[in-house]
Amino acid sequence: MIKVLIADDQAMVRQGFGALLAAQPDLLVVGDAANGADAVTEVRRLAPDVVLMDVRMPVMDGLEATRRLVGGNPAGGPKVLILTTFDLDDYVYEALRAGASGFLLKDAPAADLVNAVRVVASGEALLAPSVTRRLIAEFAARPHPNRPRPVVLNALTPRETDVLRLIARGRSNQEIAADLVVAEQTVKTHIGRILGKLGLRDRAQAVVLAYETGLVAAGE
16 A cells, blocks of 8 residues: 655645545555644654655745655655646656656646556656656756766666666667667666665656766767
């Protein structure tokens, strides 16, 4: 059973999403919160697996709440799925840096919401192509031509490094398998090892790390 907490300042959104998720046999809505501060308190009290987190909330916004819940503890805490009104939201990059595992448009179809919760709970990241493009554009605007490659990447084998590059370019497991001419299960194994070696919680953090370290340059 996947435990979910919904954080949004609109009661109708909380109730609507809550009813939708509660109707699923494998999902359990354990609570909700109307602002970021309450979300942090409730998460620590209820220990959900996934938090649906609105960005714009009073008292404390969703970014700060995400930082407090997972920012300093990449291996622990809940998975955070950011709810946004726009796929090119200004908060995309900051939310990923804060530790979010994915994004979902508030007007997405009901089936997408249910699927998103399951995907994020399983440890996969939910990055829409538009979000990945936004992330790339963000790094393209930053002048870091001579960024040193950090020692942490030395832990990766050449094949794992190839897989990380492809993840950062927005490739799915199936596409990576086709590019490298290996089985999809082999790709999953590589990704698990990459996350373990680099101390990352999911694919979203892997994308951020690949660009921040200069392993992948925007426009490649």
